[in-house]
Amino acid sequence: GAVVSQHPSWVICKSGTSVKIECRSLDFQATTMFWYRQFPKQSLMLMATSNEGSKATYEQGVEKDKFLINHASLTLSTLTVTSAHPEDSSFYICSATNLGRQYFGPGTRLLVL
Amino acid sequence: AQSVTQLDSQVPVFEEAPVELRCNYSSSVSVYLFWYVQYPNQGLQLLLKYLSGSTLVKGINGFEAEFNKSQTSFHLRKPSVHISDTAEYFCAVSAGGTSYGKLTFGQGTILTVHP
Numbered sequence: 044g045a046v047v048s049q050h051p052s053w054v055i056c057k058s059g060t061s062v063k064i065e066c067r068s069l070d071f072q073a074t075t076m077f078w079y080r081q082f083p084k085q086s087l088m089l090m091a092t093s094n095e096g097s098k099a100t101y102e103q104g105v106e107k108d109k110f111l112i113n114h115a116s117l118t119l120s121t122l123t124v125t126s127a128h129p130e131d132s133s134f135y136i137c138s139a140t141n142l143g144r145q146y147f148g149p150g151t152r153l154l155v156l
Numbered sequence: 157a158q159s160v161t162q163l164d165s166q167v168p169v170f171e172e173a174p175v176e177l178r179c180n181y182s183s184s185v186s187v188y189l190f191w192y193v194q195y196p197n198q199g200l201q202l203l204l205k206y207l208s209g210s211t212l213v214k215g216i217n218g219f220e221a222e223f224n225k226s227q228t229s230f231h232l233r234k235p236s237v238h239i240s241d242t243a244e245y246f247c248a249v250s251a252g253g254t255s256y257g258k259l260t261f262g263q264g265t266i267l268t269v270h271p
Contacts, residue, residue: 077257079259086261087246088261138200138257147199
């Protein structure tokens with residue numbers, strides 16, 4: 044079946060630094076990918092829709108200048124958490140749709156110290 | 157806008173017992189319904205989905221769910237659970253059209269199967 048990968052699987056960074064997370068569709072092309080965030084003991088919340096070749100669409104309350112999304116190709120979307128702070132520590136998950144079915148990446152755990 | 161409520165945050169059961177994980181939703185438009193499972197340190201896997209047609213949907217690993225429009229519910233059931241079913245389960249909804257793929261998730265239910 045279709046596979047979505049994320050890199051890195053986990054990252055620890057200092058407050059104020061930027062972190063880039065990659066999401067790749069390994070065996071299919073995805074014009075649209077989605078980025079979710081999951082805080083401990085909470086559900087996944089949609090952050091933004093990543094569109095290949097155009098600007099991402101952010102959900103209400105998500106700062107677009109803080110969470111930069113670039114959908115550089117049909118198989119790659121990146122999420123950059125700029126000037127990360129401890130409150131940005133979370134589990135970030137991407138997904139991509141292929142033939143009407145949603146495939147999720149394994150997630151990236153971010154810890155900001 | 158849609159919302160999803162999973163009524164139980166944790167469900168402990170014994171092996172080979174039946175289980176039901178409850179999910180209710182609200183939406184002003186017709187929605188598609190999904191159940192996902194998340195094993196520790198793994199990504200979400202689709203268990204089953206309801207798009208249209210028969211309200212009883214069968215999924216992988218022996219799970220099934222029934223869509224009840226009047227009660228706005230989509231409860232997940234399995235007649236006999238295994239230790240390997242221990243995981244967190246998420247109910248989710250998506251509107252159709254251009255919003256398909258934008259999922260609204262419930263809070264999750266941790267199913268723990270005891271020997």
